[in-house]
Amino acid sequence: MEILFYGIINSISLALMALGFTLVYGISRVPNFAHGALYVFAGFLTWIILNKLGLPYPLAILLALICSALLGAVISMGVLVRIRGMEMSEVIATYALGVAILEGFRWAGFKGMTYTLPPFFKGSVQILGVPIDYQRIMVVVLGVAVLAALWLFTRLTRMGLALRGIAQDERAAMMLGIDSDFAATIAMGIGCALAGLAAVILLPLGNIVIEAGYNVLIFAIAVCVVGGLGSWGGAVIASFVIGFAQILTVAYIRPQFQMVVALLAILVTLIIRPSGFFGRQKELEERV
Amino acid sequence: MIEARDLMVFYENMIAVNNVTLHCDDGQIVGVFGANSAGKSTLMYVLSGIILDIQRKERMRGGERVTVFSKITYAGKDISLMKPHERAREGIILCPERRRIFPESSVLENLKIGAYLASKEQAKETLDYVFSLFPTLDRLKDRQGGFLSGGEQQMLAIGRSLMAQPKLLLLDEPLLGLAPSIQKDVIRVIKEIRRDRRISIIVTEQYARPVIPIVDYAYILENGSAVMEGKGKELMNNPDVKAAYFGV
Secondary structure, three states: OHHHHHHHHHHHHHHHHHHHHHHHHHHHOOOOOOHHHHHHHHHHHHHHHHHOOOOOHHHHHHHHHHHHHHHHHHHHHHHHHHHOOOHHHHHHHHHHHHHHHHHHHHHOOOOOOOOEOOOOOOOEEEEOOEEEEHHHHHHHHHHHHHHHHHHHHHHHOHHHHHHHHHHHOHHHHHHOOOOHHHHHHHHHHHHHHHHHHHHHHHHHHOEOOOHHHHHHHHHHHHHHHHHOOOOHHHHHHHHHHHHHHHHHHHHHOOHHHHHHHHHHHHHHHHHHOOOOOOOHHHHHHHHO | OEEEEEEEEEEOOEEEEEEEEEEEOOOOEEEEEOOOOOOHHHHHHHHHOHHHHHHHHHHHHOOOOEEEEEEEEEOOEEOOOOOHHHHHHHOEEEEOOOOOOOOOOEHHHHHHHHHHHOOHHHHHHHHHHHHHHOHHHHHOOOOEHHHOOHHHHHHHHHHHHHHOOOOEEEEEOOOOOOOHHHHHHHHHHHHHHHHHHOOEEEEEEOOOOOOHHHOOEEEEEEOOEEEEEEEHHHHHHOHHHHHHHOOO
16 A cells, blocks of 8 residues: 555656656757756755745745746757757757756755755645655645646647647748747746756655756656657656656665666666657657 | 749759749749759748758758758748748748648647637637538547548648648648549649638649649749749640640
8 A cells, every 4th residue: 555655656756857858858859958957956946045035935936936947948048949959969068057057056055964845734644544744645736737737738728739739840830830949948948847846846855955956867867768758648657667666666675776776767668669668659650 | 922033042062943033923823843853842941931940950960051042022021031930920831741740639739730820710710711621621620640641631731721821822742642533622622722711822743734724823843943934824735844744
């Protein structure tokens, strides 16, 4: 029972971490290696606004998310638009930016275990004999809500539909009047806001540490590689596969092996099926 | 409506479009005919501005050097340097070769993505119009674009372009790979679109015979140059053209 509940929570946490990454990649084919840095950025920013400026918690979260989105948009407009299409440059540029952000925080003195965000609600409940704190329930609720909101956004709004068009065939979308650079910037903004959202939802469960940036990036990449890069459905399924694999590893082997599971998942996927296990796009192309 | 003077496009040192001048009046259907690699698609890319995007991407990658000389006036404005999405906003919509349907989106969603530039009322009105033109699409509304047949995809591509509220519709080889009976449908629809929506249309095709009865004016491209031009009927009676493009 415990494994089931914590597996679900862990899986949804992974999905939250990976969602922004897969969204950006799916729409603009940019592997955003600064994703983890944006996660930590949002965490520290929330902490700063909360503790140094003394603003209320919800407002701090909102401000941090807006700042993450803006930072993402600035990165997209200032850097990525100029190098789009050159994959190696995109990886190097985003990774460099990510490291700069993370090490910038370290340089500014944000290290150690002293930085924590308060949970949204304190306390815990017993569900079928398993104690679960409210924050973890919030993870599940908000995770599902974010997924649903994104699904609706890309199906019902003009901008969301335009992003779907760009994701599938950039030039065909351009012919219909959709500005691909603008769409890439919007996608990057949303992706980074999602990284920030994952941070404010997940960080109250532990400390804000610089290393989380690198871990989140690896988790996000693992989920996306296993699920098929750019495929949302695949990413969600993959988070459940990896999420449960991690929890089982923690329960039956050793807790330290969590990261190994993610890395192993990347390796195995790349050896067996490099396009990912749940990517639908390739399949379709083969049929037509 | 649109006037393109002295268009020149080079891919590296190969000339793709050589000194072509093309003209399309309000409400006209203009045909551009030519064999493979005559420069039809490149010409469409120049008119729609896609060539500028190709040029930019190739330059960023350090790939092929694309050189474009163009002077295009559209509705009295010089649009030679306008980006493709800005031209689309002005009403120049390209319905590309090989259709380029969004394969993972349903038919309805393809059309909705097409309506990016349309207002809510326009989108609704055009959607009804597209379904009245192509009842098949109405029936297949929820099918994924990638699973449609070639003819259905072509209908969808035309419908999607219409959703973008074109004033000048560029149809690049709309008959490519279609059965003769479906070709006839598409031709009929092109005529209907012009009649119902007062849209100017430039259509390219390899094989002129099915298209030439509906065009007002036609150009014939060979190796990038416009070797002949004239009213549709005149061209049809020209013996050289007959031999080369009608398969007589």
